Amino acid sequence: MCYSVDEMRVLREDYRRTLLDEIAPFWVRHGWDREHGGIHTALNEDGSLIDSDKSVWFQGRAAWTYSTLGQAYGAEGDWTRLAGSCLSFLREHCRADDGKLYFTMTREGRPLRMRRRYAFSESFACVGSAAYAQLTGDERAALEAMAYFERYLEVMRTGGGVEPKVEVATRPMKGLAPQMILLAMAQELRADLGDVTVGGATCTQWIDRVIDEVETAFLKPDLQALMEVVGENNEVLDHFDGRMLVPGHAIECAWFILHEVRVRGGDARLLKLGLTILDWMWERGWDREFGGMLYFTDLKGLPVQEYWAEMKFWWPHNETEIATLLAWHLTGDESYARKHQQVREWSRKVFVDTKGGGDWFGYAHRDGRISTRLKGNMWKGPFHIPRMYWYCEQLLAERLRR
Template sequence: MNATEYLAQWAASYKDDIVNNIMPFWMKHGLDRKHGGVYTCLNRDGSLMDTTKSVWFQGRFGFIAAYAYNNIEKNPEWLAASKSCIDFIEAHCFDTDGHMFFEVTEEGTPLRKRRYVFSEGFAAIALAEYALATGERKYAERALEIFKRTQYFLETPGMLEPKYLPTMEARGHSITMILINTASRIRLAIDDPVLTEQIDRSISALRRYFIHPEFKALLETVGPEGEFIDTCNGRVINPGHCIETAWFIMEEAKYRNWDKELLQLALQILDWSWE
């Protein structure tokens, strides 16, 4: 089988899976038609194990439903599901300080709040994708607003609790990586210089701090200047996270007319991670 046939076969398989398995399952069992949003603790048979709702997942499913609408088929139920998640997020998932919660009850009562800003990232891409689906610019503007607030949280000392006490300063790969994807998804709906600037900063940080050729790996946690930390956490290599990073950089290379330098960086990370 040549490469074209191979890719066509898997593309058809993935499309069949999302149209006939994944989306029907979540639309039937996950979507909360009473309170809005989506349940996140389901058994394989669709039965509900726990009514607690992950805020991350509200944004993720809101994005996926709108993305499927935009790229697979114009299914109005998918678009309505995306809107349900977005409305639930806006009604229940922001604290008074503008920082989002991590978990809420099925009705939207806050249960847990953490130091991370991934809830913000996933909410923003849901809003941006919904804006692309509907042409309603207000959703894109809201996505950009949340993104800029996320940058403020990350860049303003004291806004977020540090991962470690000052006895061990460290940098984390995950937020550096996800900001590339978040910015690029929003940029498709509304362009603003801060988006490409953030992508450039994140890619620069990956090169400077996280990519370690001596290990043929991209590390998850490093010192302030990219130093290798010889602990369990410092030795962690997460191939899945790294392949995500390669994917996001490759998307950016494509956006920049297949920038050869970015493409090579992405392929190097992919090759190391696959190995």
């Protein structure tokens, strides 16, 4: 199949309407803490609050989401105010004395948990601040975005960006996640602040460095896989953690690379790399029996140690939906349009709340039965889903303009 002009118009309108009428309003209406600032994400299916503790990385994520939507669709008052509220909560409450961001806070802003070797709170504070600066012209937010970027680099240099699962002296390893988050940070910083120099390199230089590391360290052509972790010499570690693949994560990395092709107006090497990762990890992740993307798979096809390995989570489907549509946009290859339709239809059938109320459910069993009816927690909130709707709508609008 190949999307016709009329089909693209219908699809674009569906992305736009669902985002603006259902997804974005849900979190403004139910998540925004107008009393203490910032956003709650632990919400039940009707939007009622389940837990008042706050995820620090979602303060940055929500700031990015609503600032980006403001840039795309007009800076509606609530969107701008919510984004600013999240950044103010970060600034006023979430920093330790040494500047490191906490991981979770109480509703009022008292610290609950710090993860010293974990820098993803900083990464999303960076992109949220940059997007808010672009939306509002807030110079303080722009400077804070640069500072958060520097802090992220510092944590990566000293600890790798994630908390180790084993003694690093016994089994040193490095992960894909810190690299791909750095890639996304640099892309967002460049989009909002320009190709600024931070940490001794421009955003584009950081992007090129990360992509080279992904290709040389984590991509294994002989195994047709993008590894989640490798040893310090880029070797495959034949253990549970070393063999574990995360197809949704890898496909997210693929579309970051393909996005760079889109930004640069073409790049044959990067196009081939992004498509290769997408193709290989689709084959390793798509569930041929029940449909949908498996969360974890094993490099050798062996059982995975995590008991929830075969569950279906919302976000790998969001990332795969973006990746397949972007791949079709860049190549015109009908196989990617078919994959896009396939993942889109499966995720709508499973995760969409047919009773209404806004947003998706996030967690399903392998056969597609919903496992919990909450709409958010410390890891699920206004990010992957609205980012997908926004990116796909913008992509189709670009395609239709041609």
